[in-house]
Amino acid sequence: MLTGIDVSKSSPAPAPDAPAKPLATTIYPVPCARCGRVVRVALNTLRAPSFHHVAEQASCPEIQERPRSKGDGGLLLMMCGPLKQSLSASCDAAEVEATAPSGGRHGRIVCSIPGVSITQYAPDEARSHAEIWQAHGHHGLARRLRKAAAVAERGPPMWSRAAAGLGALLVAAAGSWFMLAREPIPAPPAQPQAGEASVPSSGPASTDPGVRSVTMEAVSAATAPASAPADPPSEALAIAGPAPQVAAAVALAADLTAQAASTTPTPSPEVAKIRLPDIVMIPGGTFAMGGTESSELPVHRVTIKPFALGKYPITIGEWKECVADKACADVTGGPDDNPITNVSYDDARDYLTWLSRTVGKPFRLPTEAEWEYAARGGTSTAFWWGDQMRGGMANCSRCNDAGAPAQLMKVGSFPANPFGLFDMGGGVDQWVADSWHKTYQGAPSDGSAWIDEQSFIRVIRSGSWKNDASYARSGSRDRYDGRVRYPTHGLRIALSL
Incomplete structure (x- = not known):
């Protein structure tokens, strides 16, 4: 989350001797x-x-x-x-x-x-x-x-709930009127024969179960926002005005006499709601990809199309939702705001398949070129802040307090780069879409993934909290068998625009 300023009126005033809270930007x-x-x-x-x-x-x-x-x-x-x-x-x-x-x-x-x-x-x-x-x-x-x-x-404002309630009352009244007008007043029920159960009557509204089914579905449809997409995302997101809801409810009540006799199936269960990982829009551009190590040569120009990239690596909390849906392996351990680790390339693919199916968007891993372009944030230096590691900029071994033990930290613990991305260097190793090649000789120049279908070795980027500063460089690259889990490996999602 972007850092804001706590200005809640309900917050207690600080004590007179308490230090002033630093102004957040x-x-x-x-x-x-x-x-x-x-x-x-x-x-x-x-x-x-x-x-x-x-x-x-x-x-x-x-x-x-x-x-x-x-x-x-x-x-x-x-x-x-x-x-x-x-x-x-x-x-x-x-x-x-x-x-x-x-x-x-x-x-x-x-x-x-x-x-x-x-x-x-x-x-x-x-x-x-x-x-x-x-x-x-x-x-x-x-x-x-x-x-x-x-x-x-x-939840929705009071007028929204009132409109829904008014619509339900109008619908129920219309349904009752229709049923009474359509059928004669029933004779008193006969006494049950021996062996039969006596069922008490609950009035006209309960004589036809189809009326209730139609009513509930129709009211739901009438009170839904007019701008809702045909294929809604995982969370129902809307702030609607009262007029369309009231008008729809009244129109529904007037038209119910033509629908009351029909029955509809019970609505399917609501799709489970998930929290969509934060993403940042990355503008397109051309940059010099590569570095000084042999695997980072030759330095070459690559043109990147605009795309979206995860603001943070996928967290343990976000991964747990996939586990709960029985679509991902349970490799979690630690606080929910820590990045997920011990993830293979195949595990990452399972998560992306589940997320894409659940949200309705084709999420994927970033290509190696996209990852480096985003990590540089428009700069050409070894790190986005300069050519030398600086304390307080990345979670890597001996990059901050020399005496502090190397440890995994929650996402967003260090400053964002110029594109607003966190942990693009250090933290956790991040899988990208490309197969491993020893050099960039023959690499594509359009930012697409360079895939060798015969190889299981995939590229990882960023370095981790266990690696030294050289691994956190924007141009640094490494590889691992995509079928195998390792305790420092995680992922970050991407989306084509």
Whole structure:
């Protein structure tokens, strides 16, 4: 999740002597309308949206054209005009949807900002982000986030439940009227013969079980959002207005006399709801793929089409849902927010098959070229932050505190790269789609997977918490038998756009 600011009114005030809570900043990758670059924009409630990196500001064409003065303070990383326009357009087009609470748990809020990100929030996180957007004039997005947070906590608004109840009452009344008008008043029931069970009458509404079946299905259909997709994702995401629901319920009641005599099968059980892993939109581009090791040569130009990539490696909690559906092997162990490990290439394929079937989208592993392009985040250095390892940037052996033991950490424990991706270097080894080749001689230049159907050896990327810093380089690559599990191996999902 992107980090927000806790501004809940119900939060207790800090003690007078308590240290001030550090101001959190939300970082969004935004495609610039002028130069086409994806630029990281920093936002918080006390400062206007700005460039997150000085280097990105310095290379901005508009910033370079502006006259400088001694008192401008280095422009304070302010955004250029086209970048502001891009951010505003993205916010205006953002879609915010929510799931109602179930099983004693709050629902989730999904915020889709076109070309920027698709992120899931808990209700408190959504409200924190609403405060940030509100502070910078994006009132519509802030309002949608707050409304979705309310739905996720308490279910549909009262008017929605009232409309559904009104529709049910109208339908039941119409059904009763129809049944009474169609059939004569029945004679008093005969006394049961010996050996027969006496069944008490419950009135006209219960004389025809088909009436109840039609009513419940029709009300469900009438109160569904008009914009719901034909093949809904795993979570029913909607925030709808009252007018269509009430009108549909009234129309249904008027038309029920033509339907009441028919019967319909009992609705099939609701498809199990899952939490879709967060994904980030990756813009297309061309980059120099490769490095200095023999397996990373020759360095070659590769063109990548836009695609979506998992914001984090798949977590234990996300894997458990596949296990519960009996589609994945139970290799879990540890906290739910740790990345899944001990996963073979074949296991990863099972998970992707299950996720694609459940959600209705063709998820896959990223290709090796896509993975490296995304890991670099538009940079050409050994790591996305520079040519040398820096403490606090990646989970790898002896990369931080020299005396600290190497250990697996929860996803998102270290900074995101310029594309908004976490753990693209260190953490867990990540399977990609390609077969292993000793060099890049003959590798495709269009970003597609390089597959050798006769080989079981597959490429892994990122390095792990057990490997040294050289494995966390963007260009580093390794391999393993795809049929075999290993304690440091995990995965990250991808999706073609």
